[in-house]
Amino acid sequence: MWEAIRSNRRRSRLLVSLMGVILVGLGAAIGAGLAEGLNAAGSHQEWRAFDRRVYQERGRFRRYYEQKAVAVDPSRWAVYGAGAALVVWLVLWLTAVAQGDAVLLSASGAREVRKQDAPQLWNVVEEMTIAAGLRRMPRVYIIDDPAPNAFAAGYNPEKAVVAVTAGLLRQLNRDELQGVIGHEIAHIRNLDIRFMTLAGVMVGAIVIISDAFLRGLRYGAVGRRSGGRDRGRGGGIMLLIALVLAILGPLAAQLLYFACSRRREYLADANSAQLTRYPKGLADALEKIARHVSLQQEVNRVLAPMYIVNPLEARSAFSLFSTHPPIEKRIKILRAMGDRAGLADYEAAYRQVHGGRGCFHPQTLASETTVEARSAYAATETREERIARVREAADALSNAAGYAVISCACGVRLKVPPGYRLPAVRCPRCGRIHQRPGPVSA
Amino acid sequence: MLTSSLWLVIVLILAAIVVLWLIASYNRLVRLRNEVKNAWSQIDVQLKRRHDLIPNLVETVKGYAAHEKSTLDAVVTARSRALGAGSVEERIRAERDLSGALGRLMLLVEQYPELKANTNFLALQEELSSTENRISFARQYYNDSVMHYNTTVESFPQNFVANLFSFKPAAFFEAEEPAREAPQVKF
Numbered sequence: 001m002w003e004a005i006r007s008n009r010r011r012s013r014l015l016v017s018l019m020g021v022i023l024v025g026l027g028a029a030i031g032a033g034l035a036e037g038l039n040a041a042g043s044h045q046e047w048r049a050f051d052r053r054v055y056q057e058r059g060r061f062r063r064y065y066e067q068k069a070v071a072v073d074p075s076r077w078a079v080y081g082a083g084a085a086l087v088v089w090l091v092l093w094l095t096a097v098a099q100g101d102a103v104l105l106s107a108s109g110a111r112e113v114r115k116q117d118a119p120q121l122w123n124v125v126e127e128m129t130i131a132a133g134l135r136r137m138p139r140v141y142i143i144d145d146p147a148p149n150a151f152a153a154g155y156n157p158e159k160a161v162v163a164v165t166a167g168l169l170r171q172l173n174r175d176e177l178q179g180v181i182g183h184e185i186a187h188i189r190n191l192d193i194r195f196m197t198l199a200g201v202m203v204g205a206i207v208i209i210s211d212a213f214l215r216g217l218r219y220g221a222v223g224r225r226s227g228g229r230d231r232g233r234g235g236g237i238m239l240l241i242a243l244v245l246a247i248l249g250p251l252a253a254q255l256l257y258f259a260c261s262r263r264r265e266y267l268a269d270a271n272s273a274q275l276t277r278y279p280k281g282l283a284d285a286l287e288k289i290a291r292h293v294s295l296q297q298e299v300n301r302v303l304a305p306m307y308i309v310n311p312l313e314a315r316s317a318f319s320l321f322s323t324h325p326p327i328e329k330r331i332k333i334l335r336a337m338g339d340r341a342g343l344a345d346y347e348a349a350y351r352q353v354h355g356g357r358g359c360f361h362p363q364t365l366a367s368e369t370t371v372e373a374r375s376a377y378a379a380t381e382t383r384e385e386r387i388a389r390v391r392e393a394a395d396a397l398s399n400a401a402g403y404a405v406i407s408c409a410c411g412v413r414l415k416v417p418p419g420y421r422l423p424a425v426r427c428p429r430c431g432r433i434h435q436r437p438g439p440v441s442a
Numbered sequence: 443m444l445t446s447s448l449w450l451v452i453v454l455i456l457a458a459i460v461v462l463w464l465i466a467s468y469n470r471l472v473r474l475r476n477e478v479k480n481a482w483s484q485i486d487v488q489l490k491r492r493h494d495l496i497p498n499l500v501e502t503v504k505g506y507a508a509h510e511k512s513t514l515d516a517v518v519t520a521r522s523r524a525l526g527a528g529s530v531e532e533r534i535r536a537e538r539d540l541s542g543a544l545g546r547l548m549l550l551v552e553q554y555p556e557l558k559a560n561t562n563f564l565a566l567q568e569e570l571s572s573t574e575n576r577i578s579f580a581r582q583y584y585n586d587s588v589m590h591y592n593t594t595v596e597s598f599p600q601n602f603v604a605n606l607f608s609f610k611p612a613a614f615f616e617a618e619e620p621a622r623e624a625p626q627v628k629f
Binding site: 119120123124126127128130131132133275277377384388 | 477481484488559564565568569571572575576579580582583586587
């Protein structure tokens with residue numbers, strides 16, 4: 001397990017360095033290319049002084065100034081270009097880190113739940129926290145959405161957040177819920193969110209810089225004098241390189257980013273099976289989610305990749321630009337694990353499904369042995385348990401939203417919204433009058 | 443031919459590398475050992491949580507099944523024995539007995555539908571089963587961290603450092619055998 005985290009960290013650093021090389025290379029190439037373009041077009045001009053002898057006065061000079069074309073040093077401009085690229089990256093990164101999770105949570109409409117609002121969910125999250133060895137339990141949020149889905153956020157594992165939809169709570173039994181939460185906690189423990197944020201910022205910086213450069217070329221900011229004249233030959237090679245990088249760079253960076261995202265999802269699936277010791281739970285959960293995820297309302301484009309199943313990708317075919325591996329493959333691998341639950345078993349199942357290709361780096365698997373899975377928590381869920389679960393899901397949502405609950409003697413539970421100002425509440429079934437409840441404790 | 447001062451520099455650099463590696467190795471072993479200790483205390487925390495749940499559970503069950511004294515008393519005595527256990531061996535055995543007693547109590551509860559429908563009892567049951575899960579996950583995490591620690595202590599370059607500073611392999615938490623007694627069903 002730790003080997004996986006370490007090899008993840010190593011691989012992240014490698015990847016981020018690779019992207020950094022692309023970024024800096026792009027900046028440098030653009031800088032040098034611009035310099036050469038300016039030189040070739042002779043459009044970089046500076047005021048230079050020259051002295052001219054005053055007519056008929058011996059020994060006197062007058063100083064005149066004229067604009068002369070001066071060559072700029074491409075290598076120095078390359079350095080400036082690289083520096084500018086790093087500044088763009090820094091600004092994007094600071095913005096991403098400073099925002100934190102508040103924006104994501106409010107974008108998805110998530111509300112925090114306390115232990116008494118949703119005890120089973122809370123317990124499952126705490127169980128997985130213990131299994132994964134996290135220091136602090138993540139904060140738990142619930143999203144008012146009938147489609148089942150879940151996501152995890154948090155740059156730092158100490159300040160992590162797990163959010164699930166009400167639909168997930170309603171439809172998944174305890175084993176399946178544990179599988180999903182295990183997957184999210186695995187993301188938190190593997191520092192996946194931090195890694196994808198870093199990589200995402202890199203890709204963003206590369207895309208912005210390339211876009212600005214290409215746009216600048218199009219509008220002739222690079223010393224075109226008049227009309228569509230040729231840029232002048234000799235020294236245009238850097239410009240050409242910059243052009244190629246600006247077109248291919250974003251593409252390469254995005255492909256790298258999405259490939260990494262998919263790899264991380266497989267690892268999180270494997271870790272979930274390992275932590276819960278019950279891969280069938282996650283497999284069943286993914287099946288249920290896949291069936292209903294297209295019902296999801298209000299999907300934010302930025303948030304979509306962070307869910308356990310990307311709601312925007314649910315209907316479309318798998319492509320190299322998918323953030324998640326195809327769901328059928330994920331389910332197949334988990335089911336192929338049989339009654340084994342270790343990382344080595346996931347790798348074996350992956351090979352079986354993908355025809356020999358492996359998923360993990362050999363070093364990750366070095367100290368992993370095969371592990372036996374546990375049995376299900378409940379062989380079958382009774383009808384009462386299912387009803388209780390659906391009720392708890394609805395309760396969790398209303399409790400989180402600040403509703404107060406009055407239990408009427410006829411059996412109806414009246415849920416009073418937080419803004420209710422009238423002094424009394426009437427039960428719709430039996431007509432009894434109840435006093436308005438006091439303020440709900442925060 | 444390299445001068446003697448150059449040799450000296452090379453030797454110093456190599457020595458520095460070795461020292462740095464020793465420091466890094468030692469720190470890693472310390473970190474892993476602390477992780478093991480931390481995992482053990484996590485088990486303690488969850489066991490204590492179970493101890494705290496039991497009185498409430500026993501009271502609730504008594505409200506509906508007061509005549510099942512023997513099973514209830516077994517739970518209470520097992521709990522006090524677990525609280526008072528001294529050595530690690532004793533504690534493991536006492537906790538195992540407590541798990542068995544609780545299992546029998548839960549089997550008993552199946553016969554009392556009013557008890558099963560009581561919301562208070564349902565909440566307690568959820569807490570209890572979650573605590574049992576937590577104990578097993580804490581044990582799982584403890585065993586995982588012990589395995590990682592032992593692997594590091596025993597594998598090739600690190601075992602020198604381990605022997606030097608007397609880091610010993612830790613013991614696994616053995617899996618408890620399921621209670622083999624058949625439940626006594628009284629009609």
